[in-house]
Amino acid sequence: MFGLPQDWSLEVPERYFTLESYDGGVARWCPGCGDFAMLSAVQRICRDQQVPPEKLAMVSGIGCSSRFPHYMHAYGFHGLHGRALPVACGIKARRPDLTVWVATGDGDCCSIGAGHWLHAARYNMDMVVMVFDNSVYGLTKKQTSPTTPLGLSTNTHPDGGFLPPLDVAATTLGFPNVSFVARTVDWNPAHLYATLETAQRHRGTSFVHILQRCPTYTGEVFEELRRNPDRTLLLTHPEGVPADDTLRRMYKHQQEHDPRDFAAGHALALRKDRLAIGLLYRNPEAPRYDDFTVKGLGMTREQKVAALERELDRFSI
Amino acid sequence: MTVAPPAATTQPPRRTRQRVSERIVEIVSDSGEGAQKAGQTFGTVCAKLGNGVWTVEIIPAEIKPPARSRAGASGIRVRFGDHEITNRGDRADLVVAFNEQVLYGRIGSRAYRPGTIVLLESKWAEDPQPEVREQYATALGEFREQGLEVIELPLEKACLEIVGDARVGKNMFVVGLLCEVFGCDIERALAEVREVFGRKGEEVVRSNQELVRRGWAFAEAHVPYAWEVPAWRAGEPVLVMNGNQAVGLGIMAAGMEMVAMYPITPATSVSHYLGRALPVVGGFLHQAEDEIAAVGFAIGASYAGQTACTITSGPGLALKTEFLGLAVMAEIPLVVVVVQRGGPSTGLPTKVEQADLLATLFGAPGDSPKIVIAPATIEECFHFVVLARKLAEEFRGPVVVLTDANLATGVAPFPRPAIDPAWLAPPIDQTPWPTGIAPYDWDPETGLSARPIPGQRGGEYVVTGLAHTRGGKVAYDAFSNQEGCDMRSRKLAALARTLKPPRPHGAEAGELLVVGWGSTLGAIEEAVDLLRADGHSVASLHLRFLSPFEPGLAEIFGRFEKVMTVEINYSDDPAAPLITDETRRRAQLAQLLRERTLVDVDCWSTVPGQPLGPVQIAEQVRARLGAATTSPRGVV
Numbered sequence: 033m034f035g036l037p038q039d040w041s042l043e044v045p046e047r048y049f050t051l052e053s054y055d056g057g058v059a060r061w062c063p064g065c066g067d068f069a070m071l072s073a074v075q076r077i078c079r080d081q082q083v084p085p086e087k088l089a090m091v092s093g094i095g096c097s098s099r100f101p102h103y104m105h106a107y108g109f110h111g112l113h114g115r116a117l118p119v120a121c122g123i124k125a126r127r128p129d130l131t132v133w134v135a136t137g138d139g140d141c142c143s144i145g146a147g148h149w150l151h152a153a154r155y156n157m158d159m160v161v162m163v164f165d166n167s168v169y170g171l172t173k174k175q176t177s178p179t180t181p182l183g184l185s186t187n188t189h190p191d192g193g194f195l196p197p198l199d200v201a202a203t204t205l206g207f208p209n210v211s212f213v214a215r216t217v218d219w220n221p222a223h224l225y226a227t228l229e230t231a232q233r234h235r236g237t238s239f240v241h242i243l244q245r246c247p248t249y250t251g252e253v254f255e256e257l258r259r260n261p262d263r264t265l266l267l268t269h270p271e272g273v274p275a276d277d278t279l280r281r282m283y284k285h286q287q288e289h290d291p292r293d294f295a296a297g298h299a300l301a302l303r304k305d306r307l308a309i310g311l312l313y314r315n316p317e318a319p320r321y322d323d324f325t326v327k328g329l330g331m332t333r334e335q336k337v338a339a340l341e342r343e344l345d346r347f348s349i
Numbered sequence: 350m351t352v353a354p355p356a357a358t359t360q361p362p363r364r365t366r367q368r369v370s371e372r373i374v375e376i377v378s379d380s381g382e383g384a385q386k387a388g389q390t391f392g393t394v395c396a397k398l399g400n401g402v403w404t405v406e407i408i409p410a411e412i413k414p415p416a417r418s419r420a421g422a423s424g425i426r427v428r429f430g431d432h433e434i435t436n437r438g439d440r441a442d443l444v445v446a447f448n449e450q451v452l453y454g455r456i457g458s459r460a461y462r463p464g465t466i467v468l469l470e471s472k473w474a475e476d477p478q479p480e481v482r483e484q485y486a487t488a489l490g491e492f493r494e495q496g497l498e499v500i501e502l503p504l505e506k507a508c509l510e511i512v513g514d515a516r517v518g519k520n521m522f523v524v525g526l527l528c529e530v531f532g533c534d535i536e537r538a539l540a541e542v543r544e545v546f547g548r549k550g551e552e553v554v555r556s557n558q559e560l561v562r563r564g565w566a567f568a569e570a571h572v573p574y575a576w577e578v579p580a581w582r583a584g585e586p587v588l589v590m591n592g593n594q595a596v597g598l599g600i601m602a603a604g605m606e607m608v609a610m611y612p613i614t615p616a617t618s619v620s621h622y623l624g625r626a627l628p629v630v631g632g633f634l635h636q637a638e639d640e641i642a643a644v645g646f647a648i649g650a651s652y653a654g655q656t657a658c659t660i661t662s663g664p665g666l667a668l669k670t671e672f673l674g675l676a677v678m679a680e681i682p683l684v685v686v687v688v689q690r691g692g693p694s695t696g697l698p699t700k701v702e703q704a705d706l707l708a709t710l711f712g713a714p715g716d717s718p719k720i721v722i723a724p725a726t727i728e729e730c731f732h733f734v735v736l737a738r739k740l741a742e743e744f745r746g747p748v749v750v751l752t753d754a755n756l757a758t759g760v761a762p763f764p765r766p767a768i769d770p771a772w773l774a775p776p777i778d779q780t781p782w783p784t785g786i787a788p789y790d791w792d793p794e795t796g797l798s799a800r801p802i803p804g805q806r807g808g809e810y811v812v813t814g815l816a817h818t819r820g821g822k823v824a825y826d827a828f829s830n831q832e833g834c835d836m837r838s839r840k841l842a843a844l845a846r847t848l849k850p851p852r853p854h855g856a857e858a859g860e861l862l863v864v865g866w867g868s869t870l871g872a873i874e875e876a877v878d879l880l881r882a883d884g885h886s887v888a889s890l891h892l893r894f895l896s897p898f899e900p901g902l903a904e905i906f907g908r909f910e911k912v913m914t915v916e917i918n919y920s921d922d923p924a925a926p927l928i929t930d931e932t933r934r935r936a937q938l939a940q941l942l943r944e945r946t947l948v949d950v951d952c953w954s955t956v957p958g959q960p961l962g963p964v965q966i967a968e969q970v971r972a973r974l975g976a977a978t979t980s981p982r983g984v985v
Binding site: 086089091105106107108109111112117118120122123129130147148151325327330335339340341343347349 | 393396397586587588589590594598601602604606607609626628629630631632633635637638639641642643644645646647648649650651652653654655657671672675762765766768770773801803804805806807808809810811812813814815823
């Protein structure tokens with residue numbers, strides 16, 4: 033009468049996923065590579081959200097970052113250099129039930145695939161795009177990438193590159209209809225997890241710029257940032273990436289930043305004195321292309337045949 | 350027919366309506382004068398009256414080329430007859446021209462013969478600009494010298510009695526004129542005008558119908574010729590469309606719900622059709638940011654379970670090459686429609702060529718075996734796309750459908766296909782993947798394997814363009830790479846095993862066999878018929894499967910003394926300087942056939958940017974036969 037259940041037995045889920053459920057085997061990145069942190073964070077998020085492995089589509093291009101799908105137990109697509117985003121969009125177009133993650137790098141996304149970078153932001157289909165930015169081409173053995181700092185000697189530019197690097201987050205913010213841009217670092221697992229988890233909850237394309245150590249080729253690039261937390265500016269806001277007490281204790285420089293404030297987010301992305309980490313910009317109202325691409329799903333065969341006959345009628349004489 | 354009182358001062362001689370088997374008519378104009386709409390309307394009327402019809406557009410590369418320019422000719426050719434018409438034919442019988450300059454390009458393309466009747470707009474003779482008057486007079490003299498029978502007619506003046514702007518009305522006036530000249534039922538023409546303009550409102554319909562009536566009356570009064578082309582078939586339900594529309598309908602009939610493309614001539618009109626029509630059957634047309642993204646998007650959709658299609662032409666095919674290689678390597682079903690145009694590079698965007706065969710087969714790095722099929726008619730454009738999806742899924746890889754600009758813009762009636770619901774793709778399989786089955790569980794004999802689709806529990810695997818094992822794991826060892834290459838190649842042999850040997854047209858054996866592929870079918874077979882009527886021992890063979898080939902080719906070739914291909918692509922003329930049997934670069938199909946059959950296959954191919962005509966082919970074949978007689982049609 034008062035709604036008390038008659039059956040007191042616990043509802044046991046048919047399947048429960050552990051971290052092992054997402055384990056695709058031994059990752060073969062170099063020892064000390066930042067990519068391990070992303071793999072671990074994504075597996076934890078999948079576990080915490082209990083996403084069935086068969087509903088996961090892990091998409092990548094080519095490069096160290098793009099080995100990511102091989103190390104997940106999930107459906108994966110390790111495709112062509114620079115072309116992860118069109119494939120990911122194609123997957124999402126007619127499969128709203130799939131959870132799509134993209135792993136790409138500074139060369140893959142911001143150089144050879146730069147055209148798709150802009151348009152994927154504009155399509156704003158529901159997926160997380162992780163840009164692993166290690167400031168170098170790693171898999172091809174240390175060539176200058178669009179994010180390589182000036183002065184860094186590479187095999188293609190022994191005396192350093194000629195032009196200043198681009199910033200992944202700031203550039204992404206310049207794209208039309210972009211709906212989510214965050215930045216984090218591989219060496220802070222708590223912030224990395226919180227950022228990717230926030231990205232995963234956003235409906236739309238969530239770009240996450242991840243500064244990633246490459247101990248083999250660019251070990252020194254992020255060393256100062258990693259050793260000295262004072263060089264980092266932690267963005268806080270109730271609608272941003274959650275910053276727990278540990279994070280707040282670690283990063284004493286903090287700024288409350290409303291992720292709806294585009295101009296402030298853009299300025300923060302470009303700040304030189306400190307690296308701003310957290311949610312730079314979010315617009316939950318940006319139109320999503322997948323709201324259109326899924327139209328027509330669920331039409332029956334009979335309806336399709338009838339529509340087809342009507343189309344033939346148009347050419348009938 | 351009531352006899353109207355004389356409407357003009359010069360009454361043409363009384364004419365008798367002559368019964369003919371077929372006629373070729375052209376309407377040529379500046380761009381934007383509606384010649385194509387006029388030709389399509391007239392062609393549809395003919396088709397509805399039971400004629401066999403083939404219409405082909407004459408398209409300038411620019412949207413609005415300068416008026417009265419020789420290269421800017423825009424227009425249409427309509428060939429119709431009392432039998433099935435399968436190609437554009439050779440020289441036109443009757444031309445309606447809105448100005449004299451546009452005729453130069455057509456004459457250069459050998460579209461006319463001595464005796465071709467040209468109904469020419471005469472207003473230019475009184476143009477306010479003296480140079481226009483002079484151009485007109487000069488052209489008139491030149492045309493008549495070349496044997497064209499030019500009849501000057503004040504078409505525009507007659508239109509201006511009904512509409513304010515003759516540029517928008519002249520075309521329907523011409524429809525009426527042609528209907529009278531060929532004795533078509535005017536009620537059919539008026540009904541067709543209602544079909545074409547119905548959406549624009551009653552006023553537009555009435556005004557265009559009036560133009561048709563005026564054109565009819567004008568022809569009665571001023572055109573000294575009249576013909577009748579008897580009907581061929583009537584009553585049978587037929588569809589009239591161009592090859593690109595047929596491709597679009599084929600995509601829908603195949604149940605392909607995702608089409609990703611980037612605009613490129615002459616493939617784009619498929620997407621113009623699908624942009625409206627695909628949502629009607631629950632699909633979506635994705636216009637991607639570039640050619641690469643288009644194929645990537647399609648591959649993504651295919652991977653996720655709905656075999657998708659991408660549509661392009663030569664330059665786009667070049668850009669898609671890397672992704673096609675991935676689809677081969679990772680064994681992802683995909684349908685690629687390539688509407689070929691002239692190349693290399695940007696080449697001849699609006700014009701026909703069959704020059705992407707080798708690029709399609711061998712464009713990708715490494716060994717990249719894929720299925721390539723080529724429809725030969727507009728009807729086949731429809732059915733081959735349906736077939737392509739089936740093949741893509743059954744053989745787990747990309748299937749390229751090679752059409753060309755001739756099929757893309759050609760319009761012909763064909764029997765209405767009975768839609769089979771089994772053509773449509775089934776819903777995406779989401780049942781659990783059977784345990785113990787690898788993602789590339791290759792059958793060692795056929796190379797075939799089933800593929801897990803995202804969402805299938807237990808089938809999780811990673812697609813990779815890297816060499817991989819049956820288990821889908823990256824592997825760089827010699828065994829795995831060899832096995833993968835073997836299995837992907839074996840699929841083509843497995844498909845070939847299911848095909849029947851093609852049947853020659855004309856004869857099963859003889860002196861010379863002409864081999865073709867794609868849109869040249871009608872012209873080649875008509876050429877063979879002409880030659881056989883002349884007593885030559887000639888036959889033709891048309892290939893629909895280009896990779897793998899249909900079986901039995903070497904055996905068929907062995908029954909003929911000589912074998913040659915006829916193709917619209919480049920080959921060295923054997924008589925050209927420096928060209929020897931060793932240095933000669935042969936036509937694309939000829940190269941493949943020589944390799945595959947070890948027969949000394951000769952070729953005649955050319956790159957005029959327009960479809961081949963039967964008489965033109967017959968002349969070339971005759972030269973190979975070493976029997977130089979004049980053509981039965983007396984072509985100059």
